[in-house]
Amino acid sequence: MVTAQTPTNIAVIKYWGKRDETLILPVNDSISLTLDPSHLCTTTTVAVSSAFHQDRMWLNAKEISLSGGRFQSCLREIRARACDVEDENKGIKITKEDWAKLHLHIASYNNFPTAAGLASSAAGFACLAYALGKLMNVKEDESQLSAIARQGSGSACRSLFGGFVKWIMGKEDNGSDSLAVQLADEKHWDDLVIVIAVKETSSTSGMCESVETSLLLQHRAKEIVPKRILQMEEAIKNRDFASFSQLTCADSNQFHAVCLDTSPPIFYMNDTSHRIISIAEKWNRSEEAPQVAYTFDAGPNAVLIARNRKAATSLIQRLLYYFPPNSDDLSSYIIGDKSIAKDAGINGIQDVEALPPPPEIKDNIPPQKYKGDVSYFICTRPGRGPVLLSDNSQALLNGETGLPK
Amino acid sequence: MVTAQTPTNIAVIKYWGKRDETLILPVNDSISLTLDPSHLCTTTTVAVSSAFHQDRMWLNAKEISLSGGRFQSCLREIRARACDVEDENKGIKITKEDWAKLHLHIASYNNFPTAAGLASSAAGFACLAYALGKLMNVKEDESQLSAIARQGSGSACRSLFGGFVKWIMGKEDNGSDSLAVQLADEKHWDDLVIVIAVKETSSTSGMCESVETSLLLQHRAKEIVPKRILQMEEAIKNRDFASFSQLTCADSNQFHAVCLDTSPPIFYMNDTSHRIISIAEKWNRSEEAPQVAYTFDAGPNAVLIARNRKAATSLIQRLLYYFPPNSDDLSSYIIGDKSIAKDAGINGIQDVEALPPPPEIKDNIPPQKYKGDVSYFICTRPGRGPVLLSDNSQALLNGETGLPK
Numbered sequence: 001m002v003t004a005q006t007p008t009n010i011a012v013i014k015y016w017g018k019r020d021e022t023l024i025l026p027v028n029d030s031i032s033l034t035l036d037p038s039h040l041c042t043t044t045t046v047a048v049s050s051a052f053h054q055d056r057m058w059l060n061a062k063e064i065s066l067s068g069g070r071f072q073s074c075l076r077e078i079r080a081r082a083c084d085v086e087d088e089n090k091g092i093k094i095t096k097e098d099w100a101k102l103h104l105h106i107a108s109y110n111n112f113p114t115a116a117g118l119a120s121s122a123a124g125f126a127c128l129a130y131a132l133g134k135l136m137n138v139k140e141d142e143s144q145l146s147a148i149a150r151q152g153s154g155s156a157c158r159s160l161f162g163g164f165v166k167w168i169m170g171k172e173d174n175g176s177d178s179l180a181v182q183l184a185d186e187k188h189w190d191d192l193v194i195v196i197a198v199k200e201t202s203s204t205s206g207m208c209e210s211v212e213t214s215l216l217l218q219h220r221a222k223e224i225v226p227k228r229i230l231q232m233e234e235a236i237k238n239r240d241f242a243s244f245s246q247l248t249c250a251d252s253n254q255f256h257a258v259c260l261d262t263s264p265p266i267f268y269m270n271d272t273s274h275r276i277i278s279i280a281e282k283w284n285r286s287e288e289a290p291q292v293a294y295t296f297d298a299g300p301n302a303v304l305i306a307r308n309r310k311a312a313t314s315l316i317q318r319l320l321y322y323f324p325p326n327s328d329d330l331s332s333y334i335i336g337d338k339s340i341a342k343d344a345g346i347n348g349i350q351d352v353e354a355l356p357p358p359p360e361i362k363d364n365i366p367p368q369k370y371k372g373d374v375s376y377f378i379c380t381r382p383g384r385g386p387v388l389l390s391d392n393s394q395a396l397l398n399g400e401t402g403l404p405k
Numbered sequence: 406m407v408t409a410q411t412p413t414n415i416a417v418i419k420y421w422g423k424r425d426e427t428l429i430l431p432v433n434d435s436i437s438l439t440l441d442p443s444h445l446c447t448t449t450t451v452a453v454s455s456a457f458h459q460d461r462m463w464l465n466a467k468e469i470s471l472s473g474g475r476f477q478s479c480l481r482e483i484r485a486r487a488c489d490v491e492d493e494n495k496g497i498k499i500t501k502e503d504w505a506k507l508h509l510h511i512a513s514y515n516n517f518p519t520a521a522g523l524a525s526s527a528a529g530f531a532c533l534a535y536a537l538g539k540l541m542n543v544k545e546d547e548s549q550l551s552a553i554a555r556q557g558s559g560s561a562c563r564s565l566f567g568g569f570v571k572w573i574m575g576k577e578d579n580g581s582d583s584l585a586v587q588l589a590d591e592k593h594w595d596d597l598v599i600v601i602a603v604k605e606t607s608s609t610s611g612m613c614e615s616v617e618t619s620l621l622l623q624h625r626a627k628e629i630v631p632k633r634i635l636q637m638e639e640a641i642k643n644r645d646f647a648s649f650s651q652l653t654c655a656d657s658n659q660f661h662a663v664c665l666d667t668s669p670p671i672f673y674m675n676d677t678s679h680r681i682i683s684i685a686e687k688w689n690r691s692e693e694a695p696q697v698a699y700t701f702d703a704g705p706n707a708v709l710i711a712r713n714r715k716a717a718t719s720l721i722q723r724l725l726y727y728f729p730p731n732s733d734d735l736s737s738y739i740i741g742d743k744s745i746a747k748d749a750g751i752n753g754i755q756d757v758e759a760l761p762p763p764p765e766i767k768d769n770i771p772p773q774k775y776k777g778d779v780s781y782f783i784c785t786r787p788g789r790g791p792v793l794l795s796d797n798s799q800a801l802l803n804g805e806t807g808l809p810k
Contacts, residue, residue, distance in 0.1 A: 213655075216662060219624045246668070250618075253670045257621060257662035263651070264686040265658045267679045274672045281669040 001047040002135040003395045006127035006386040007037040008112075008119040009158045009165065010194075010303045012248040012295060013232050014255040017211045017221055022069070023175040024154045027211070027221035029229045030167045031236075032158040033305070034186065035194060036383030039336035042123035043389070044108040045396040046131045048094070052103035058396075058404045059108050059124075066106075073151040074128055075104070082136035099136055106131075107396035107404050112378070113200060117268075117299020119159075125152030126159030130386040142385065146180035162186040162384035164236050166229070186382040189239045193312035193340060196378040197276055197302040197319060205298055206259065206266040213263040220258055225251075241307040245284070245293035248305065249277075252295040268298050272323075272373045276302040279318055279358075286360035291315070312379070313344035319377060320346060321355040326372040337379040406452040407540040408800045411532035411791040412442040413517075413524040414563045414570065415599075415708045417653040417700060418637050419660035422616045422626055427474070428580040429559045432616070432626035434634045435572045436641075437563040438710070439591065440599060441788030444741035447528035448794070449513040450801040451536045453499070457508035463801075463809045464513050464529075471511075478556040479534055480509070487541035504541055511536075512801035512809050517783070518605060522673075522704020524564075530557030531564030535791040547790065551585035567591040567789035569641050571634070591787040594644045598717035598745060601783040602681055602707040602724060610703060611664065611671040618668040625663055630656075646712040650689070650698035653710065654682075657700040673703050677728075677778045681707040684723055684763075691765035696720070717784070718749035724782060725751060726760040731777040741783040 015030035055075065057066050066072070082099035085092060094102065108127065114120040129149035133140065146157035150167075158165040161182040170178030210217050228247055235243035259266035269277075273296055284290040291311040295303050304319075306312035316334070320341075325333040328349045334341045345351055361367055389395075398405050420435035460480065462471050471477070487504035490497060499507065513532065519525045534554035538545065545553075551562035555572075563570040566587040575583030615622050633652055640648035664671035674682075682699055689695040696716040700708050709724075711717035721739070725746075730738040733754045739746045750756055766772055794800075803810050 215629050216621050216624065216659065219621065219628075223624075224620050250666075250668055253668070254621065254666045257666040260665060261655075261659045261662040263655055263658070264690075265682060267682075270679070271676045274675070277670060277672075285669075 001045060001392075001395060001397060001399060002131050003043065003045040003389040003392075004127055004131040004134060004386055005037055005041050005043045005389055006123050006130055006159050007034045007162065007383045008040045008042075008123040009034045009155065010119065010295060010297065011155065011158070012244070012293075013225060013228055013251050015154055015167065016207060016255050016258055017217050018154070018207060020175065021208070023178075024150050025175050025178050026154060026167065026169045027218070028225040029169050030155075030158070031183065031229060031232050032155070032165050032167070033192075033194075034159065034162045034165060034383050034385065036380045038383070039378055039380040040112045040118060040123070042108055042110050042120065042127040043394070043396060044106065044124070044127040044131045046128075046135045047105045047397050047402050048102050048135060049105075049402055050102065052105055052402060055104045055106075057106040057108070060110060060114060061404055070125070070152045074125060074148055075132070077148040077151065078129060078132040078136060078138060081138045081140055083139060085137045104132070105397055105402045109396055113198075117201070117297055117301045118196070118198070119155060119297065121153040122155040122159050125149045125156035126386065128152060129156070130160065134388060143179045143181055147175060147178060150175070150178060160385060163188055163382055166233070183233060183236055186384050189236065190382060191239075191308040192382055193306040193309055194380045194382075195304045195306065195312065195315055195319065195340070196380070197304070197323070197374045198376050198378060199270075199272060199300045199373070200375050201299060206262055209264070210258055210262040210266070214258050214261040216261045217258050220254060224254070242290055245290040245305075245307070248293040248295050256296065268300060269296055270300045272370065273300045273302060275322065275370060276304070276319075279322060280304065282360050283318060283358065309340070309343065312340050316340055316344045316346065316377070316379070317355055318358050319374070320352045321358065322367070322370055323374040324352050324369060324371050325349070332376060334377050334379065337381065340379045406450060406797075406800060406802060406804060407536050408448065408450040408794040408797075409532055409536040409539060409791055410442055410446050410448045410794055411528050411535055411564050412439045412567065412788045413445045413447075413528040414439045414560065415524065415700060415702065416560065416563070417649070417698075418630060418633055418656050420559055420572065421612060421660050421663055422622050423559070423612060425580065426613065428583075429555050430580050430583050431559060431572065431574045432623070433630040434574050435560075435563070436588065436634060436637050437560070437570050437572070438597075438599075439564065439567045439570060439788050439790065441785045443788070444783055444785040445517045445523060445528070447513055447515050447525070447532040448799070448801060449511065449529070449532040449536045451533075451540045452510045452802050452807050453507050453540060454510070454807050455507060457510055457807060460509045460511075462511040462513070465515060465519060466809055475530070475557045479530060479553055480537070482553040482556065483534060483537040483541060483543060486538075486543045486545055488544060490542045509537070510802055510807045514801055518603075522606070522702055522706045523601070523603070524560060524702065526558040527560040527564050530554045530561035531791065533557065534561070535565065539793060548584045548586055552580060552583060555580070555583060565790060568593055568787055571638070588638060588641055591789050594641065595787060596644075596713040597787055598711045598714055599785045599787075600709045600711065600717065600720055600724065600745070601785070602709070602728070602779045603781050603783060604675075604677060604705045604778070605780050606705060611667055614669070615663055615667040615671070619663050619666040621666045622663045625659060629659070647695055650695040650710075650712070653698040653700050661701065673705060674701055675705045677775065678705045678707060680727065680775060681709070681724075684727060685709065687765050688723060688763065714745070714748065717745050721745055721749045721751065721782070721784070722760055723763050724779070725757045726763065727772070727775055728779040729757050729774060729776050730754070737781060739782050739784065741785045743784065745784045
């Protein structure tokens with residue numbers, strides 16, 4: 001039995017459009033930032049036993065089917081790379097050949113809402129590939145494992161590393177070179193603070209429709225993204241927040257532009273998303289240098305990246321000013337790293353109510369507030385890649401029964 | 406004194422992006438449908454008198470400045486083409502040369518909200534150019550006048566004709582070949598019914614920012630629009646609603662995609678616009694052939710084009726089902742051609758309340774309604790081009806004083 005923990009990631013240069021649906025091969029490279037797993041992560045326990053009669057899986061304590069092609073691809077690819085496992089103390093001996101016949105139990109848990117546009121499938125498939133790789137003594141490195149996780153969910157490949165990660169689209173038809181590499185680890189640029197404004201909705205995808213109907217998608221993939229990838233790598237290397245912010249915002253907006261150019265059009269951003277963008281843009285333009293970058297995935301949640309802790313406290317003040325909570329309970333409204341709100345002088349609802357309008361609002365009319373339009377905020381930071389949890393008390397399966405605890 | 410009436414128009418292949426800011430020369434051709442002036446039009450009276458001391462203008466009975474470059478361009482270009490005017494009965498004799506010294510009074514009135522995203526500046530500048538052309542005995546035809554109106558507001562050039570109109574971008578640096586031509590008159594395809602869902606907001610433009618920052622705009626202008634223009638001309642010629650609808654919706658969505666790809670991004674559509682698109686898309690997909698096209702200009706107002714009267718009654722039922730009025734007063738909620746609502750069985754608020762959910766909603770949960778999210782609906786049809794109003798009682802200026810009535 002092995003238990004692993006894997007982070008989520010947020011793309012700053014977006015993946016949108018596949019050239020191969022089954023192998024999940026993208027039409028362009030993408031770059032992401034891995035988020036701290038203390039706040040957003042998947043934990044997965046995988047177990048093997050000759051007593052198991054079939055492969056089974058539980059997600060957030062509820063059994064789910066493993067019959068889907070994406071699960072089957074991951075299981076098949078990992079099994080093909082399994083090696084001998086021997087532990088004399090525990091009396092375990094499994095040969096390379098045994099793995100094809102043995103069944104698995106898998107339990108997975110997200111410490112954040114699943115399917116709310118928070119990259120749960122990315123963390124999930126990365127954790128599955130990583131945990132199974134450890135269980136089956138797979139010799140492949142993280143990049144090679146990422147090419148397996150990719151076949152579960154494209155962006156999962158980027159969750160095999162901490163810090164800044166590039167998913168190289170690759171050229172091969174079999175997808176063997178479509179994998180993730182680390183650009184910089186999570187310590188390289190640890191000034192950054194991430195605030196996610198969550199509005200819970202069900203997430204849907206329309207990527208195939210975009211590839212089939214958007215006349216702008218191929219132009220983006222072929223002409224625009226390759227240049228942006230180089231610029232973004234340079235910005236990350238130099239911790240150049242002005243360039244990082246400009247590229248991140250422009251690429252998020254262009255991804256949503258391609259969604260809109262799809263038939264039927266796809267709208268992931270709503271009026272609240274638009275308002276958050278306006279708040280960020282107005283603030284950035286009022287300062288000498290950009291203070292915050294924004295990016296939106298396939299849902300209305302805003303991921304805001306502040307240049308440093310000082311900017312993050314100013315950001316949280318602005319966000320709370322415009323989007324005060326519906327209830328007085330701040331502790332469930334600002335989650336994750338709560339110290340940012342404390343630094344911003346926000347200890348209770350009365351501090352939210354006392355917030356002045358941001359100084360960049362120059363007209364005398366106080367701006368409209370949008371109470372209740374954000375479900376909650378998550379404060380976090382750049383985070384590490386997958387880790388094994390060796391403490392068996394953290395396992396999600398019972399060592400005796402092989403069933404969820 | 407001359408009084409003219411000019412229609413508004415709605416682009417079905419959009420104009421977005423100028424290659425020359427002063428002359429207002431676009432980066433691509435566009436095609437529009439002229440709307441019936443009985444429901445949406447500008448009326449303009451222009452008067453000349455040696456007693457006038459300066460050029461003056463009143464818009465909706467309020468004096469406005471004529472010092473702006475766009476007004477000055479139109480006045481200069483028209484004056485340069487003025488010819489001798491002689492009316493023995495009235496004892497008028499103005500020579501070509503006199504026009505440079507004589508001052509004008511201009512009064513203009515929109516029978517619909519100004520600057521609410523309903524192309525008021527298009528109708529306005531078209532009417533100004535047309536009325537002045539008549540007053541000054543300008544020999545140029547409508548196409549040549551359109552090149553003058555264009556210098557007031559780009560899309561104004563398309564309001565010089567009824568029916569379907571193409572604005573040819575032209576090649577000349579001086580803009581002389583950037584003008585409108587009629588593709589088909591308003592009788593060519595008079596099955597079409599237009600319903601505009603109005604949400605009053607102030608309109609803003611960000612066209613320059615798009616040209617400067619959107620990496621998709623040039624690709625759209627150079628590679629995509631030229632093909633679409635040919636397809637749209639063919640669809641109009643053949644009254645092929647399926648192609649017309651597909652092109653209209655795709656081009657509207659792509660225009661908004663380019664807006665989103667601008668830095669800072671421009672959002673003209675809001676959640677209500679997105680909902681109207683979803684309603685139209687869902688309905689179209691549930692039918693054998695598309696029933697309605699949608700298009701949005703630089704504002705949240707939806708312009709819906711139904712394939713015929715039957716489709717229009719089904720459309721108005723759907724719209725009223727989802728967007729019931731805030732008050733019980735239907736007469737100010739559905740304006741323009743009210744017979745469409747009558748045909749749909751809508752005579753009072755009780756008929757709106759009794760509307761069943763559209764049959765394409767297959768799940769058992771009744772869909773959410775959005776009361777008050779639309780300000781009002783305008784029902785109209787394809788319309789004629791500019792006309793002179795010879796009845797002096799319709800003039801907006803007093804024949805004695807030269808001031809607004």
